Amino acid sequence: MSAPLLHYVIFSTLLFCIGFAGAVTRRNAILVLIGIELMLNAANLNFIIFWRYGVAPEVLTGVVATIFSIAIAAAEAAVGLALVIAIYKHRKTMQVEKFDTLKG
Amino acid sequence: MPNNIAFYILAALTLCSAIAAMALRNMVHCALCAAGAFAGIALVFLHLDAEFAGLAQILVYVGAVAILVLFAVLLTRGEEIKANIRRASRSWFSGVCASALVFAGIIVPIAYSPGLKHTPAATASAPVQKLGESFVNEYVLPLEVLGLLLTAALLGAVVIAMQDKKEETKSISQPENHPVQKEAVQ
Numbered sequence: 001m002s003a004p005l006l007h008y009v010i011f012s013t014l015l016f017c018i019g020f021a022g023a024v025t026r027r028n029a030i031l032v033l034i035g036i037e038l039m040l041n042a043a044n045l046n047f048i049i050f051w052r053y054g055v056a057p058e059v060l061t062g063v064v065a066t067i068f069s070i071a072i073a074a075a076e077a078a079v080g081l082a083l084v085i086a087i088y089k090h091r092k093t094m095q096v097e098k099f100d101t102l103k104g
Numbered sequence: 105m106p107n108n109i110a111f112y113i114l115a116a117l118t119l120c121s122a123i124a125a126m127a128l129r130n131m132v133h134c135a136l137c138a139a140g141a142f143a144g145i146a147l148v149f150l151h152l153d154a155e156f157a158g159l160a161q162i163l164v165y166v167g168a169v170a171i172l173v174l175f176a177v178l179l180t181r182g183e184e185i186k187a188n189i190r191r192a193s194r195s196w197f198s199g200v201c202a203s204a205l206v207f208a209g210i211i212v213p214i215a216y217s218p219g220l221k222h223t224p225a226a227t228a229s230a231p232v233q234k235l236g237e238s239f240v241n242e243y244v245l246p247l248e249v250l251g252l253l254l255t256a257a258l259l260g261a262v263v264i265a266m267q268d269k270k271e272e273t274k275s276i277s278q279p280e281n282h283p284v285q286k287e288a289v290q
Contacts (some may be wrong), residue, residue: 003108005220008152011115013210015145017124021203022126025196027240028129030176034138037169038122040219041145044161052152057228060238065120067235068243070164073256077169082261088180104253 016042027095029084033077040073079102111151118144139170153228155237200264 019038026032044066051062087093113192121140130136142165214220239247 003111005222005224006215007111007115009214010211011119012150013207013214014119015141016210017203017207018122020125020206021200025199028131030180031126031134032175034125034134036166037138038125038141039164041161044157045145045148048149048152048154048157051154051230052228053222053224054150055182056235057225060230060235063154063157063235064228064238064243066154067160068246068250070157071254072158072166074168075170077266079257080123081172082265084177085176086264087106090205091211094180101183 005049005053008053009046012042012045012049015039015045022024027051027097029094029096030081032096033080033084036080037073037077040069040076044069044073111148114144114147114151118148126171131181135170135174135177137168139172142166142170154230156230177182 016039019035019042021030021035021041023035026035045064047062047069051057051060051066054062084094087099093097118141121137121144125134125137125141130139143162146161146166148160149161
């Protein structure tokens with residue numbers, strides 16, 4: 001008695017699309033980063049789902065890929081938030097529409 | 105295979121907190137709802153028998169990333185107190201339409217793919233011992249590169265976030281110096 005694979009894939013795709021919609025529509029840079037994190041998490045979820053439903057779950061490639069991806073996402077979050085704070089100190093705003101020039 | 109209903113409850117909770125994280129007005133609520141969504145994803149990992157990945161997800165996302173986001177939110181507050189700041193861009197409707205199109209574009213081909221018919225193995229496990237062995241044998245080079253990347257990210261984050269500290273101390277210390285100098289002159 002298990003949920004069909006399609007339901008899991010729909011769940012991860014919905015999560016990806018929520019993150020995408022948030023990253024595209026919100027104006028606060030931190031919320032854009034949270035949206036990107038949600039999209040990354042949906043990709044991790046797909047690794048785990050297809051590892052579990054795959055032909056050979058004794059091969060741990062999906063789990064290993066997920067763990068690498070989590071570590072890279074942590075690095076991305078740290079650098080991204082540091083950039084956001086640096087830009088905030090410089091521009092005194094968090095609205096992504098105001099981040100329109102590279103030269104300060 | 106794990107229980108069906110548990111997955112649906114977890115999925116509903118995770119999706120609700122993800123939507124809340126993307127739609128709420130208060131930034132602190134958004135960060136906390138994002139932490140809830142990350143925790144829900146970790147529980148789905150555990151539900152899918154990937155124990156180590158689920159615990160790593162809890163450690164990294166709920167423990168570190170969510171707290172980091174919360175700190176960033178609290179450090180950059182102030183402008184949302186000002187009235188009439190729009191939280192979504194004017195084209196939010198087209199953004200939602202684009203994401204719905206992305207959803208359809210992903211799901212429709214998957215729903216018709218023959219690979220969905222495959223029944224999963226009754227039991228699966230990712231024991232930590234096997235994971236560790238594969239990390240130091242098969243994936244030792246990616247592991248080293250990852251360590252290098254994390255070190256570089258640590259240093260880079262510190263350098264980026266502290267880059268204009270000297271300028272700030274100059275600009276703070278200069279106005280303070282002026283009254284002292286004036287007093288000394290007087």
